[in-house]
Amino acid sequence: MAPSLHPLVDNGITPGSSSFAGGKLRCHCASDKVEVTLSSNVAHNHACGCSKCWKPTGSLFSIVGVVPRDAVSVTANASKLSIVDKEATIQRNACKDCGVHLFGRIEKDHPFKGLDFVHVELSDEQGWQEPQFAAFVSSIIEQGTHPNQMDDVRAKFKSVGLQTYDVLSPPLMDLISTFTAQKAGHIFSNL
Numbered sequence: 001m002a003p004s005l006h007p008l009v010d011n012g013i014t015p016g017s018s019s020f021a022g023g024k025l026r027c028h029c030a031s032d033k034v035e036v037t038l039s040s041n042v043a044h045n046h047a048c049g050c051s052k053c054w055k056p057t058g059s060l061f062s063i064v065g066v067v068p069r070d071a072v073s074v075t076a077n078a079s080k081l082s083i084v085d086k087e088a089t090i091q092r093n094a095c096k097d098c099g100v101h102l103f104g105r106i107e108k109d110h111p112f113k114g115l116d117f118v119h120v121e122l123s124d125e126q127g128w129q130e131p132q133f134a135a136f137v138s139s140i141i142e143q144g145t146h147p148n149q150m151d152d153v154r155a156k157f158k159s160v161g162l163q164t165y166d167v168l169s170p171p172l173m174d175l176i177s178t179f180t181a182q183k184a185g186h187i188f189s190n191l
């Protein structure tokens, strides 16, 4: 049987709703769940194959999107949260008991500072933006996927309509490079 890419991808993509304005994320604990309330839908939602993003058990990919950090509030059991790696660019706040990542925040100077990374599958509401692309696809090899499986993985994403990238999508790569160029003194009008 083919390995699961992610439950939100394996059987085809369900479109989200453009009028959806957010909802609640909850960790996997049986009781005293950490709850995070989002007052916005996500953007740039994507499958991520990197080793750092939280994935459900048995899945090769995470599904992760961004929301403005002002749209994120911890509304229950905040004391169970702990930062996985304080040195990482994205400080992933995980539940100490079940390990689920509730939100990832960037504190350092970075093109994505101001955006928090979240996993919409932690919500039981419908309407979240559907995955738009697959990122860091080759990174799954670093976690043990055999290189000869990569054609199948990329073909599966293609079959559900998702483009694959080995870093991020072109719009996000352009944002990163624009930030780097501005730091170097380039001035772009009409951005």
Ligand SMILES: N[C@@H](CCC(=O)N[C@@H](CSCO)C(=O)NCC(=O)O)C(=O)O
Pocket: 048, 049, 050, 051, 052, 053, 064, 088, 089, 090, 091, 135, 136, 139, 142
């Ligand atoms: N091959 C590495 C890649 C790790 C990586 O750079 N991950 C990206 C994407 S996370 C969501 O798209 C990143 O921005 N990381 C910053 C951070 O995690 O702090 C691997 O697989 O580990």
Ligand SMILES: [Zn+2]
Pocket: 027, 028, 029, 033, 034, 095, 096, 097, 098, 099, 100
């Ligand atoms: Zn938990």
Ligand SMILES: [Zn+2]
Pocket: 048, 049, 050, 051, 052, 053, 062, 136
């Ligand atoms: Zn990732």
